[in-house]
Amino acid sequence: MRKTLNIGLFGFGCVGFGLYEVLQKTPGLKANIKNICVKNPNKTREIAAENFTFNPDDLLNDPEINVIVELIDDADAAFEITKRALKSGKAVVSANKKMVAEHFEELLQLQRENNVPLLYEAACCASMPIIRNLEEYYDNDLLESIQGIVNGSTNYILTKTSRDKLSYEDALKEAQEKGFAESNPILDTGGFDAKYKLLILLAHSFGHIAKPDDLLNIGIDGLGGLELKYASEKGWKIKLVAQAFKHSDGNVGAFVLPKFVSPEDRLYNVDDVFNGVVTKTSFADEQFFVGRGAGAHPTASAVLSDISALTYDYKYEYKKISRGEEIALAEELDLNVFLRHEKLDAETLKPYFKKVSESYLNGEAGYITGTISFENLKKVQKDETLKKSFVLLDVIR
């Protein structure tokens, strides 16, 4: 029989209020919000003041509340709330990818020790049901790779630069004005948000738990005119792609990099704030998920789905992790890349390549395309004296 849920809700911002509205329209679900905790006592709210508290204890110590839904924008506070809730036997639903990615191991442990679930479908690609599919559907098939556009703001900026020919600065400004990008956008544009999501995908697809520092993320903030022109001349687009794949050495390659995509690629038409994920399995070949990766109602719909799953006691079994297979991150990789650089650095950079396919110089800048080891790519990327930008052509497997 389905359980009745009494929800203690943390956060009443974009997603929190979105969830409130979505729950009003889903009367069939046996779930009601009992209390809401927010931070700022001086804010005007969309609903009456008596619905709110500013004291987390009012939710966490209430024995009638059996589910905490955590929708706040502070990953450290979110972790404290989640930890306390799980320890007191309350199930938790969260949308916070940074919290889940940074504390994956501890959160797994807390769930096991206290025998209560933590669900976080909304943390990865908002409305797209990717985590539960990886957990359940792809358990029996041989998953080879998962790759996707998992960050809506950067996709919006890239769409504006390629389709509407806006400069990077203007596209970013427009994304900020429309609320798609933060005033300090580096979490998105630097590829960090995409990396947090990739860490979650990596655990649910291949059973590898990594820390944020373990994975390379190159964002779109360093992209320049040469690579955009290169893409446009070939009829391609540049997308920020997070990917994890089985390498021929048995390990798993995983990173976030800007990538050229051709019209044949399923990610080519994933534009604006949409997200898209392509899975490839040994027998089913490719499957493609596309949907809204942000926004109040799309994100709330994934939170709602987790709440609904709790009414029938659903929990992630972390099947791939439980198998205990030793899977390491693949480091011995070769990639075909485009590297844009300053004219003066051309000869310094060529020796990093195993094979140079093309090189070009104009008045002040140039590019090299060719094959580079993952190790050398990371060395060049780390060198802050070099002005450069990498765009992936493909991974050699």
Ligand SMILES: NC(=O)c1ccc[n+]([C@@H]2O[C@H](COP(=O)([O-])OP(=O)(O)OC[C@H]3O[C@@H](n4cnc5c(N)ncnc54)[C@H](OP(=O)(O)O)[C@@H]3O)[C@@H](O)[C@H]2O)c1
């Ligand atoms: N927005 C999206 O499209 C989207 C998509 C996917 C995932 N997410 C994730 O969903 C979560 C919420 O995002 P959002 O866009 O809804 O954020 P938001 O609009 O900035 O709202 C944040 C809410 O959290 C509350 N809050 C902050 N610190 C708190 C604390 N210590 N205790 C209690 N309440 C606290 C704020 O309270 P006040 O109202 O008092 O300021 C506010 O109500 C984040 O983890 C985000 O990454 C968002």
